[in-house]
Amino acid sequence: MKKxxxxxxxxxxxxxxxxxxxxxxxxxxxYGFCALTVIVTMDPDNNWGHGVFPIEIATIDSQIRTAIDGVGVDAIKLGMLPTPEIISHVAAKLEVLKGKQPVVVDPVMVCKGDKPLFPEHAEAIKTQLIKHATVTTPNLFEAAQLAGMDKISSYEEAVMAAQKIMELGCGAVAITNVGSVMEPKTSADLYYDGEELLLVEGAFIDTHHTHGLGCTFAAHVAANVCKGYSKRESVVLAKEAIRAGVKHHFALNQYVGTLNFEESFKNID
Structure with a gap:
């Protein structure tokens, strides 16, 4: 079993x-290992407001060493790294590995409206993490931040962003939800590896029950890469899984809903 x-x-x-x-x-x-970087909670008495509690770097380091030095892994997936210091520490770990394992970077950015809440956080991801990515999976907001653009409002701007992100040194980029700025609106994602530009199409599903969509998409991409699929195949297969899950979405409570995980996994090898 791969790890x-x-x-x-x-x-x-x-x-x-x-x-x-x-x-x-x-x-x-x-076989999944995990290194916890932050605990995120929700307040049911305050409109589902989020609490963010970063983990100490020494604790994060011990978890990473448990997996990589203690056993060994075949791939790595990055999600929310809540401070520039944690980003720098993880980036230093990846620098030591020097591409021994494929890495999928979901460049999670804490944001408010159309501006980053912590600009230095976005900058650290851009300058320190993306160069280690076999594939990076930003949403429209994150892609704009990585590309140094105010926002992405069209397919053409998404292509421009993808090209700029590739210049940061990653192996491929998959910008999610590009179809939402196209006409007619779809759920298409944009894949680019420096040579092939591919719009991974999908019919638009009108729902706000999308909690965890970005994390789960990136996890599917990472799992596919770990199993030996190409970057392109990994993104296309991930899109198919997410499409099935969103089609059968459901509410968790009055504030948030999510995709149906079981539907996503029906066609997984």
């Missing part, structure tokens, strides 16, 4: 973060 490490946050509501990653890895028949 994969997720370095990411814990989502106390269960739909995203390490919970989504490990569930996805298990369905792919992979």
């Amino acid at each position: 994969i490490l997720t370095i990411a946050g814990s989502d106390s509501s269960g739909g995203a973060g390490i919970q989504a990653d490990l569930r996805t890895f298990a369905k792919h028949n992979l």
Whole structure:
């Protein structure tokens, strides 16, 4: 059984973060390790407001060493790294590994409106992490931040962003939800590896029950890469799984809903 490490946050509501990653890895028949970087909670008495509690770097380091030095892993997936210091520490770990394992970077950015809440956080991801990515999976907001653009409002701007992100040194980029800025609206994602530009199509599903979508998509990409699929195949297969899951979405409570994990995994090898 191949082994994969997720370095990411814990989502106390269960739909995203390490919970989504490990569930996805298990369905792919992979052995999942985890290194917790932050605990995220939700306040049911305050409109589901989020609490963010970073883990000490020494504790994160011990978890990473448990997986990589103690056993060994075949792939790594990065999720929420809540501070520039944690980003720098994880980046230093990847620098030592020097591409021994494929790495999928989900460049999770804490944001408010259309501006980053912590600009230095986005900058650290851009300058220190993306160069280590076999594939990076930003959403539209994150892609704009990585590309140094104010926002992405069209397919043409998404292509421009993908080209700029590739210049940061990653192996491929998959910008999610590009179809939402196209006409007619779809759920298409944009894949680019420096040579091939591919719009991975999907019919638009009108729902706000998308909690954990980005984490789960990146986890599928990481699992597929770990299993030996090409970057392109990994993204296309991940899209198919997410499409099935969103089609059968459901509510968790009055504030948030998520994709149906079981539907996502029906066609997984």
